[in-house]
Amino acid sequence: MQVHFKIHGQGKKNLNGDGFAIWYTKDRMQPGPVFGSKDNFLGLGVFVDTYPNEEKQQERVFPYISAMVNNGSLTYDHDRDGRPTELGGCTAMVRNLPHDTFLVIRYVKRRLTVLIDIDGKHEWRDCIDVPGVRLPRGYYFGTSSVTGDLSDNHDIISLKLYQLTVERTPEEEKRDREVFLPVVDNLKLPGMEAPLEPMSGLALFLIVFFSLVAIVFAIVIGIIVYNKWQEQSRKHFY
Structure with missing residues (x-):
């Protein structure tokens, strides 16, 4: 998706806000606290x-572009500018520019990338690159x-959606069709922990077997120690 946009207003420095969002979601638009849409x-x-909502903001300069994948259990932290659930991002000075500004969102083989063209040079610059995204x-x-x-004006001038020609094996095609919940591989976010893979029958058998061996060994050692203690007690008694 190529987004042609323009952000402009009279506010100077931090006297402007808050921003806009591009969505790919299961439900149609519903008003809410996340850039005007639901959480x-x-x-x-x-x-x-x-606009930087977090007072002690030192690591990044605003305006800032970021991405978030949500499985329905995550809450966007507005006070921290979405930092706890952010997949990646970059600074993008996009306000009050005299030339056209664009961003591109690409999703190919479970890889999400965001590119920006904001310098008026007609050149794409990398912003976000996250592998293992399942949508x-x-x-x-x-x-x-x-x-x-x-206040600010957020003008969405055009949204152009392109279908990319990508060769997929039958296995990849089946795998992509069987994605039912948005998730990111190997990413530990609150509420997005990957489910544990079930153990194989052999692994379960070995765990049970060695656990029983350990229990029997502990019981035998306990009986030996107890008998030794009994013998010592009788010697002391006599």
Whole structure:
């Protein structure tokens, strides 16, 4: 998806906000606190955040673009600008520019990338690159924005969606069709822990077997120690 956008307003420095979002979600748009849309969504959100809500913000410069995948159990932390659930991001000085600004969201073979063209040079620059992203098919595309107590204009000039030609093996095609819940591989986020794989029958048998051996060994040692103690007690008694 290629997004042609423009953010502009009269606010100077931090007297502007808050930003806009591009969505790929299971449900249609519903008003809410996450850049104008609902929280605990199912799917992907790419956020162009123009206002730092966290007071001690030192590691990043705003405006800032970030991405989040949600399985419905995560809450976007507005006070911390979404840092706890962020997949990646980059600084993007996109306000009040005299030229066109674009971003591209690509999803190919479970790899999510976001590229930006904001310098007026017609050159794409890397912003986000996350492998192992699993997104179900058939979700809705959308966009939303919010200004909060401040103000800005968030113009979405165009959304262009392209179907990329990618060769897939039958196994890859089947695997992609069997994605039913948004998730990111090997990423430990609150509420997004990957389920433990069930143990094989052999592994379970070995665990039970060695556990029984350990228990029997402990019982035998206990009986020997107890008998020794009894013998010592009788000697002391006589």
